């Protein structure tokens with residue numbers, strides 16, 4: 001959860017670099033992913049019908065303890081901040097790893113942190129998610145953006161509440177143990193094994209982060225927060241999720257750029273490397289500049305979330321307005337500059353393109369976030 | 385200046401300390417000894433230079449304290465708060481941004497002592513005699529000749545696009561000293577006296593109406609060998625220092641990424657001010673484009689800020705090469721949007737009178753001027769096309785274009 005804004009945190013300039021501890025964390029995650037998350041493995045995983053790579057997730061979540069980065073020590077987590085989670089997401093983006101990190105360790109965890117963690121009903125599932133014992137998912141359409149008007153499609157009835165309704169396009173739902181469901185009377189925890197819960201996978205554009213339809217027919221839920229607090233908790237989760245998604249998008253873009261530079265430097269046509277043609281060089285140099293800028297804005301958002309800066313909503317909106325488009329452009333250039341091989345199922349470029357394009361829609365499109373900015377920085381349109 | 389410049393109220397920081405507290409103490413001492421209200425402007429600037437508070441990252445005795453550059457704001461803010469006069473960088477941008485770092489790196493002690501103080505105070509304006517009619521992007525192909533003549537050199541040739549030549553006392557000059565070797569190897573770098581009778585400066589009128597730059601004819605100009613910077617034949621290496629600094633100076637000014645900048649400065653701030661003040665001008669199309677540019681300007685600002693943080697840690701990233709590219713594009717798009725936003729007022733232009741301005745201010749005057757002047761941002765100091773080549777080859781390591789001009793003697797190159 002983002003701590004409340006304080007005067008002190010607003011005055012200091014954001015730290016846009018990586019600390020040594022953050023670099024160490026990156027190195028550890030990268031080494032795990034090079035061993036276990038090579039593109040061929042990722043593709044095989046995506047095709048085997050399992051919703052995510054459970055073995056990789058175990059190493060990452062409980063083995064390395066990254067599932068609990070955002071959770072304070074006393075609640076069973078690592079007591080780190082959004083800055084460290086952002087580094088993990090950069091690496092996961094670089095390898096398009098099929099693991100429920102953004103959905104489970106960021107969105108679900110942050111939603112729980114927004115509830116009253118002194119209550120056992122909240123603290124128990126939070127600790128389970130933080131320790132990687134269970135996997136959570138926030139049951140909202142992935143396209144929901146921070147600040148969106150809440151449209152709960154689930155109704156809760158009875159003293160021991162039973163939930164009914166449907167939520168579409170939920171990322172990370174398939175394969176999860178615990179759903180956090182916003183309903184008309186508050187936020188509820190629903191065990192995915194319970195009666196009345198059906199999770200129907202949707203054939204998804206993004207092979208490495210598929211979405212699913214969640215259908216509840218009188219499924220038992222336990223109340224996490226009443227309606228007011230629930231909405232604030234979900235919105236805070238969406239804000240944190242959107243801000244950290246920028247780091248994942250940075251990782252996607254970075255891999256696409258590096259891979260394309262490598263390939264065009266080696267591939268020869270007309271008697272010379274195709275990367276020596278100025279038409280390609282200029283495109284790659286322009287892309288490099290965008291990736292460098294994406295790093296600055298993604299770092300800014302992560303730092304603002306970590307410090308609870310008063311400016312965090314602006315920082316997140318800027319990051320989401322910028323990084324989504326950069327990741328898509330990088331993935332598109334990657335396909336194009338590889339020529340025919342870039343168009344194949346065999347080459348990993350498509351996994352990045354699919355992730356980048358879906359992520360552009362996730363947690364608000366760039367256009368949505370620019371509309372948010374218009375409000376936040378007082379640049380109203382003609383009719384407002 | 386003595387290496388232990390006294391700082392009376394330095395307290396625990398000690399007189400030698402060049403941390404923020406030490407700098408505040410030195411600033412206070414300067415202000416106490418030279419009250420800005422009563423001290424003539426030039427005297428104050430000289431005293432500031434001698435106190436090592438001009439550019440604190442320069443060495444002691446040369447206007448600095450060998451202190452981290454990032455702390456300069458401590459001094460600047462202290463002096464600004466006391467109403468101290470500044471050295472008006474808009475007048476002496478080439479001296480500050482290009483000549484000074486080159487002198488610092490390659491100048492002899494004698495040269496540094498002679499040139500840096502009046503350069504910084506603005507007593508002596510500098511210009512840059514690099515570009516020629518036949519050598520722009522391909523600067524190393526230049527033809528201006530410098531020939532040994534007794535204990536000095538005789539220079540003949542023509543330079544062009546020389547900003548501030550009409551105001552300049554000195555110039556940094558790149559000339560060919562050996563036409564028989566490949567082009568990069570035959571150059572030497574000089575400091576040229578602009579008052580030499582062989583120097584003729586003629587204004588060149590620009591698309592803005594005024595003449596900020598000039599063409600400069602050099603006929604039998606005398607340059608003493610003591611005004612050579614770096615070894616004979618090493619001119620290209622020295623010039624690269626100048627060019628790198630030029631890009632940082634241009635890229636870091638105004639709309640994106642100047643030190644300590646907050647949001648909505650420079651060109652963007654001008655547009656957002658108009659947007660808020662005049663709701664009747666807003667359209668949906670302009671709104672979308674403005675928000676897009678706002679985000680890009682903010683991204684450029686943060687990229688500049690990140691670069692500065694890296695420099696402070698002593699690990700400069702390659703982002704600097706890109707900043708001038710973003711700066712040029714943003715300035716052009718924002719100024720274009722501003723003209724459109726102004727509707728009928730966008731059809732007017734301030735003044736086409738041919739003048740020879742004393743200052744260069746990208747964000748000055750009216751929207752039409754800004755729109756036109758911004759066109760130069762992607763040409764001056766290396767065109768955007770050339771900068772993209774540099775990023776592609778030096779940052780990304782992409783293979784160079786095949787070239788035929790690198791190994792031939794300069795005199796045998798096709799022209």
Ligand SMILES: Cc1cc2nc3c(=O)[nH]c(=O)nc-3n(C[C@H](O)[C@H](O)[C@H](O)COP(=O)(O)OP(=O)(O)OC[C@H]3O[C@@H](n4cnc5c(N)ncnc54)[C@H](O)[C@@H]3O)c2cc1C
Pocket residue numbers: 278511512513514515516519520521522544545546547548597760763764765766767768769770773
């Ligand atoms: C406002 C302004 C102030 C200036 N002030 C000074 C000054 O004070 N001192 C000074 O010495 N110079 C100055 N210049 C000159 C400036 O450095 C040159 O104009 C610039 O380097 C380009 O050279 P050029 O004009 O000869 O254009 P050219 O080099 O002839 O370029 C023409 C076009 O070809 C493109 N091009 C050239 N080579 C390549 C390549 N390898 N790949 C792709 N495209 C290429 C260029 O990008 C450009 O679009 C100034 C210029 C301007 C506009």
